[in-house]
Amino acid sequence: MEKVYIPHLLQRPEKTLTVELDQHLAELETLTPVRGEMTITHQGTYLEVKARADTIVTLTCDRCLQAYNHRVALSAQELIWLENEPDPATLPLEREVAVEDLFETLPPNGHFYPETWVYEQICLSLPMPQICDEDCPGIELRGQGTAAAQPVDHRWAALTQLQQQLNQPDC
Numbered sequence: 001m002e003k004v005y006i007p008h009l010l011q012r013p014e015k016t017l018t019v020e021l022d023q024h025l026a027e028l029e030t031l032t033p034v035r036g037e038m039t040i041t042h043q044g045t046y047l048e049v050k051a052r053a054d055t056i057v058t059l060t061c062d063r064c065l066q067a068y069n070h071r072v073a074l075s076a077q078e079l080i081w082l083e084n085e086p087d088p089a090t091l092p093l094e095r096e097v098a099v100e101d102l103f104e105t106l107p108p109n110g111h112f113y114p115e116t117w118v119y120e121q122i123c124l125s126l127p128m129p130q131i132c133d134e135d136c137p138g139i140e141l142r143g144q145g146t147a148a149a150q151p152v153d154h155r156w157a158a159l160t161q162l163q164q165q166l167n168q169p170d171c
Contacts, residue, residue: 001021001115004017004111005111006042006107006112007109017040018037019040019114021038021053028119028123031056031057031069036054037051037053045082046082047079047106048079049078051076053074054073056069057122068132068133072122072125074118074122078104078121079104080104081103081104081106085107
């Protein structure tokens with residue numbers, strides 16, 4: 001997806017650009033291309049961005065650590081205010097920011113990057129926590145409940161040896 005020069009939106013019919021989405025995103029591994037549609041409308045002092053898209057991503061379950069596929073159906077809308085950024089030299093080193101001041105801004109003569117925006121929206125749509133199934137039992141522990149069981153992960157072997165040395169009486 002190509003970047004959009006914001007002043008060019010003013011010359012389009014109804015000040016709107018419609019972008020067809022049908023590609024893999026560089027920053028996000030997906031099984032299927034991101035397919036859908038995005039509209040970018042210049043509203044004078046802000047951009048109104050809307051998108052409907054879907055794709056399938058491979059996630060790792062937080063319980064059992066197995067990979068699973070997850071369909072992402074994106075329906076997002078955002079207002080991006082157009083204002084020039086203040087000169088960093090005139091800003092104080094620290095300042096308090098009110099909640100109502102937390103919004104996205106772009107310079108009026110700058111660019112909007114549709115691919116970055118879609119990537120961010122998909123990332124925000126991913127489930128938290130990432131669980132493959134409601135009934136996921138988690139990691140299966142072999143020899144659970146026995147003190148002499150071998151560690152599940154070979155990286156714990158050194159710790160097991162140290163524990164055995166500490167438990168032996170001095171000779």
